[in-house]
Amino acid sequence: MEFTQDIFAEQMKPITGSAIRQIFHLLAKPGMISFAGGNPSADALDVETVAELAQEALSTKGKAILQYGATEGWAPLRESIAEFVKTAGIETSPAEILPVHGSSQAFDLLLKAVINPGDTILAESPTFLGALQAMRIYGANIVSLPMDENGVIPEAAEEAIKKHHPKMMYIIPTFQNPTGVTLSLERRKAMAELANKYGVILAEDDPYRDLRYSGDPLPAIKSFDTDGWVVYMTSFSKLIAPGMRVGAAIANPTLLRKIVIGKQSADTHTTALTQAIVDLYIRKGLLMPHIERINKAYKRQLDAMLDGFKYFPENVTHTVPQGGLFVWASLPEGANALELFERAVENNVAFVPGTHFYADGGNLNTFRLNFSNSPVDVIETGMKKLGGLI
């Protein structure tokens, strides 16, 4: 019998893959200036230190690293992460921490633990593409929450909770992907309160937190959690190296146990060698100086991009992030960033049209620009080119 797509699960049938990963195919064109991805700069990837730590880990604990490990994670890393998240105001213990293959996996396992098809999730609008795809695969009903320059609006969230009875809220509080916007302190408290008041899981996805180039750091929403409704998800992809696939979920022990059970049959445990490397990075005090170093370079790149808007018509608005990897821009209402995208790619500049980040599509005038993966001079050239095309 010929193989047929009829065999696919209902939720998977309409899902055709990440729009960004399609755009990546266009980027192979020589001479392309890409503001499209979300990759760390190649300079931010410290191969030498990773190689040294890999040797140290294998020479001191090689047999344990190569053997089956606990699904709950590499014990020293759980300790290190408990220390690491103190800077986000989170007081926790290794028993509440699960190392995972990137924060995407934290969210995937959380969805697996909690979501039945048809359950509602409230999400910032726009939001991270990968999260939209993950929620769709689990058959969630995604309800959009409005944002302004201080992030998601708690009053609107409360109204949506009352109306839609969601099981979960998905929030990227710091230097949000795609907008670069940061949730204010008052709103962080308010969102934690809503989660605990109404019994809604708040998935706090916070991979950009430490990429701050100006302004003061804010405590995580999780730091205001009272009854264990906030799940904190962090990642070392942007801080050390995405290829290592190490992140973590922090959740109350009852919920974490269910997430662990999902992980047992999903992939048994997180790769031990890369867990051990991240542990040593933190434990030996190498991580914070490394972050300071890469933040200096990223600040110059962000500044170059913000400066580059001088080449844009004045009716193009944009966010002014204090960190992260992205700037969000809007053409005047009625203009079409998909059409701009096609002309831009022909002229060797790429970005991601903003419509892809909306659960309900639309918003054709918006687009996302990444600055971390291009040197300052290339950013200037690219912004000039792009401005000329608008």
Place this chain on the structure above:
Amino acid sequence: MEFTQDIFAEQMKPITGSAIRQIFHLLAKPGMISFAGGNPSADALDVETVAELAQEALSTKGKAILQYGATEGWAPLRESIAEFVKTAGIETSPAEILPVHGSSQAFDLLLKAVINPGDTILAESPTFLGALQAMRIYGANIVSLPMDENGVIPEAAEEAIKKHHPKMMYIIPTFQNPTGVTLSLERRKAMAELANKYGVILAEDDPYRDLRYSGDPLPAIKSFDTDGWVVYMTSFSKLIAPGMRVGAAIANPTLLRKIVIGKQSADTHTTALTQAIVDLYIRKGLLMPHIERINKAYKRQLDAMLDGFKYFPENVTHTVPQGGLFVWASLPEGANALELFERAVENNVAFVPGTHFYADGGNLNTFRLNFSNSPVDVIETGMKKLGGLI
């Protein structure tokens, strides 16, 4: 509001975790002889070679290894795996191969791509615990297939297909976990035929294939696939190191694409460093000599375990595997291996009661013995002790 387990997804509510992982807690007792796990021997884990290959990979391709990679996997590894599976009679191309975090992830992503709650999966009875848990999490209806000393019985499978209209069959054809039984050549052909005739996905889980200590290797079921209904799942956990979490799925391009989409939001891609290490292991011709070396030691351990049955009453039957990690034993009908397990643990010997490997429980007289993780003299001591307790 106090956190409540009511929030969990329906499928997850009854799932309390792997029975084996609970048993592991008992094994911490000093002096315990464990036939319970499925771990490779510590001697089989070649730390030095892994460390050398890690350095080579990082020094030659460090920036690519640390950056985001393709969900489809590390390109050189896809090529190496295409070569590797030729020894199983599988002619494929890198485009049909997806490196994953162990063969457990291959199965999890396959389930995600295909299974709606209530769909039927036919599985050997008994079968791998982790697979039972994965199928339950996706809400599958598991229907047991009978086996004999040549593996699953195709006539019974055909009858079950006609009766239950399954979407999938799950088969471990070589040195099956838990029984150690190998599916005969004729039956491999017959199972491939059934999958293609009726349009049922056959998930062929084959992580033990190369751990053969006697007899001739058999081609994979996948080698007899005609229309792309067989998905081959392999793993380097038992051949190189489980802590690296590298395995692969091989499937027709349409199905593989859907599996890739599931992986995009599950964990973006497989850890690149360990993919690169496995690639170099294969590419430099180190894998086959390594397997020959570890097989020699495992053969002695298997022989010691089989010999140890001389200490058991004659009415205890057992399989005589030609490879793998496990021997399967049965007490006389009516006897209870759960009760034996308790007495055995008190006396510092552990195994896994067989009932856990049955989708429908029962079969209380059966139990699984692992030989790979104990030296020959310990195996003899343990078998003598266990025999005395029966």
